[in-house]
Amino acid sequence: GEDVEQSLFLSVREGDSSVINCTYTDSSSTYLYWYKQEPGAGLQLLTYIFSNMDMKQDQRLTVLLNKKDKHLSLRIADTQTGDSAIYFCAEGSAVDYKLSFGAGTTVTVRA
């Protein structure tokens, strides 16, 4: 099966950059995703990157993909208190398009 791993916790000071890392195992993944889950809510798609790309930038979010090492990261610039949430990394299989999620990284933004 596919394994997606990410660290469980990240604490960052308001205004600093946050970097959330993720590793995956399925080399056939076509899309890699970042979802955000705020307290009491479901998951919401933040951004995604196609597997033939190295980087994608969307306002404060930068996604970096190292396909050789199967490593994905999400950088949040100028982290705000509203960015406190659980961030899930997910990969989409090219075979059956199923999403495999990591356990989520809880990001806490401190003043």
Add this chain to the structure above:
Amino acid sequence: ETGVTQTPRHLVMGMTNKKSLKCEQHLGHNAMYWYKQSAKKPLELMFVYNFKEQTENNSVPSRFSPECPNSSHLFLHLHTLQPEDSALYLCASSHDQGAGTEAFFGQGTRLTVV
């Protein structure tokens, strides 16, 4: 508001009870999913329906029984659950099961089995 609504938001049930979780979407999506979210563990895909047909059953115990009467509604029927089944159950939908399709999630039902 993602367009996917789950009810109830919270549910406490005894091990001998029978209850059902409901999911509704009016996004015109053809694929619907049940996920189980437990603390510190990856999201577990439980069931997938595509055009009302079940296309995936991820080795889920028979005490969980899904039902998809139409493409807008998905149920998860629960009976004789165990305390380890306590978790957040998330419903999701997507336009189809193709690559790059965005999944929209409901807010989840927090289930506690006592």
